[in-house]
Amino acid sequence: MSRAAVLAGLGAMVPERAVDNEEISRIVDTDDEWIRTRTGIGRRYWADPGTATGDLAAVAGRRALESAGVDTVDQVILATSTPNRPMPATAPEVASALGLDGVPGFDLSAACAGFVYGLQSAAGAIAAGFAERVLVIGADIWSTRLDPEDRATAIIFGDGAGAAVLRAGDAAEPGALLGFDLGSDGANRDLAFLPAGGSRQRSERAPLRDADNYLAMRGKEIFTHAVERMAGSSEALLDSVGWTAADVDRFVGHQANVRILHTVADVMTVPRERVVVHLDKVGNTSAASIPLALTDAAVEGRLTPGQKVLLTSFGGGLSWGSTALSWPDIKVSGIETA
Numbered sequence: 528m529s530r531a532a533v534l535a536g537l538g539a540m541v542p543e544r545a546v547d548n549e550e551i552s553r554i555v556d557t558d559d560e561w562i563r564t565r566t567g568i569g570r571r572y573w574a575d576p577g578t579a580t581g582d583l584a585a586v587a588g589r590r591a592l593e594s595a596g597v598d599t600v601d602q603v604i605l606a607t608s609t610p611n612r613p614m615p616a617t618a619p620e621v622a623s624a625l626g627l628d629g630v631p632g633f634d635l636s637a638a639c640a641g642f643v644y645g646l647q648s649a650a651g652a653i654a655a656g657f658a659e660r661v662l663v664i665g666a667d668i669w670s671t672r673l674d675p676e677d678r679a680t681a682i683i684f685g686d687g688a689g690a691a692v693l694r695a696g697d698a699a700e701p702g703a704l705l706g707f708d709l710g711s712d713g714a715n716r717d718l719a720f721l722p723a724g725g726s727r728q729r730s731e732r733a734p735l736r737d738a739d740n741y742l743a744m745r746g747k748e749i750f751t752h753a754v755e756r757m758a759g760s761s762e763a764l765l766d767s768v769g770w771t772a773a774d775v776d777r778f779v780g781h782q783a784n785v786r787i788l789h790t791v792a793d794v795m796t797v798p799r800e801r802v803v804v805h806l807d808k809v810g811n812t813s814a815a816s817i818p819l820a821l822t823d824a825a826v827e828g829r830l831t832p833g834q835k836v837l838l839t840s841f842g843g844g845l846s847w848g849s850t851a852l853s854w855p856d857i858k859v860s861g862i863e864t865a
């Protein structure tokens with residue numbers, strides 16, 4: 528017997544308002560054909576005014592608790608780069624909305640890699656005996672941070688939330704998280720960042736410009752790093768858990784661009800038909816992207832018990848992370864807004 532964190536429940540959601548490529552091409556100079564060919568994205572969802580990241584996170588969190596058949600956990604971790612407020616953390620508000628007042632909750636900031644970072648943190652707490660069950664949520668609302676004059680970001684990002692309940696179990700069980708490979712590269716922090724709101728800009732005393740409130744991204748460069756880091760991290764992880772690329776039944780990578788996912792699969796020699804693609808339906812949902820893709824694949828029957836699943840994420844920071852599990856027999860409901 529070896530104590531490990533086991534996936535016990537999964538839930539995810541997107542807000543109600545679907546935004547198709549036609550609508551995006553009325554905002555920036557682009558078109559449906561370019562977006563589909565260059566990114567694979569067909570639509571995304573944007574939250575209505577008045578909705579905050581914590582609201583989406585609470586819906587996904589509730590669905591994950593229902594999926595796990597539990598009504599309480601020992602910790603709530605919210606991975607997000609778009610919290611309700613810069614301070615305090617949003618996780619306590621989400622815990623409260625879920626009836627979990629008193630449970631420790633904290634935000635984790637690792638951009639699009641945040642969910643996998645959250646899984647590792649939860650797995651560590653469970654392995655150490657600090658927690659029996661942890662709720663890990665990834666949620667972001669980037670739609671209000673998109674520069675209406677920047678077609679690189681306006682076309683790819685969508686809002687959403689996804690969550691998992693991890694419970695203490697045995698490393699030999701289906702659903703056990705078998706290992707982690709995480710990394711970061713702060714030298715490349717300027718490839719994707721939000722200029723406003725931090726102490727760096729405040730201490731430079733530069734006047735705030737409107738554009739400082741928008742996500743700045745160097746698409747082409749980040750594309751190259753994404754391929755290199757996701758492939759490298761996945762291969763390191765496979766080595767550490769004793770799997771080969773041929774063992775991987777489903778490859779679930781961060782959903783930023785289908786060309787990135789296919790290139791990573793090619794580099795690793797994982798057949799493209801084993802790659803889970805969800806960005807066509809929801810765009811790049813940042814910290815929510817992995818649990819949203821998992822939920823959709825489970826509901827659609829693309830993930831079935833016993834399959835060997837590799838997760839790998841990548842985002843601003845730069846930050847990346849991978850983990851692997853045999854898919855457990857869990858009940859999962861759809862991502863639509865109720």
Ligand code: UT7
Nearest residue numbers: 556557561565639678679682746747749750753783784842
């Ligand atoms: O979430 C984690 C972090 N983010 C990512 O991982 C995103 C990674 N990057 C990407 O997905 C891609 O770089 C983008 C989708 C953002 C851009 O695609 P690209 O293939 O790298 O385009 P590009 O910037 O190299 O531009 C190629 C051409 C240019 O035209 P010329 O100079 O060749 O005539 C651009 O002006 O495409 C043009 N272009 C566009 N045309 C129509 C760039 N963006 C658009 C657009 N619509 N939205």
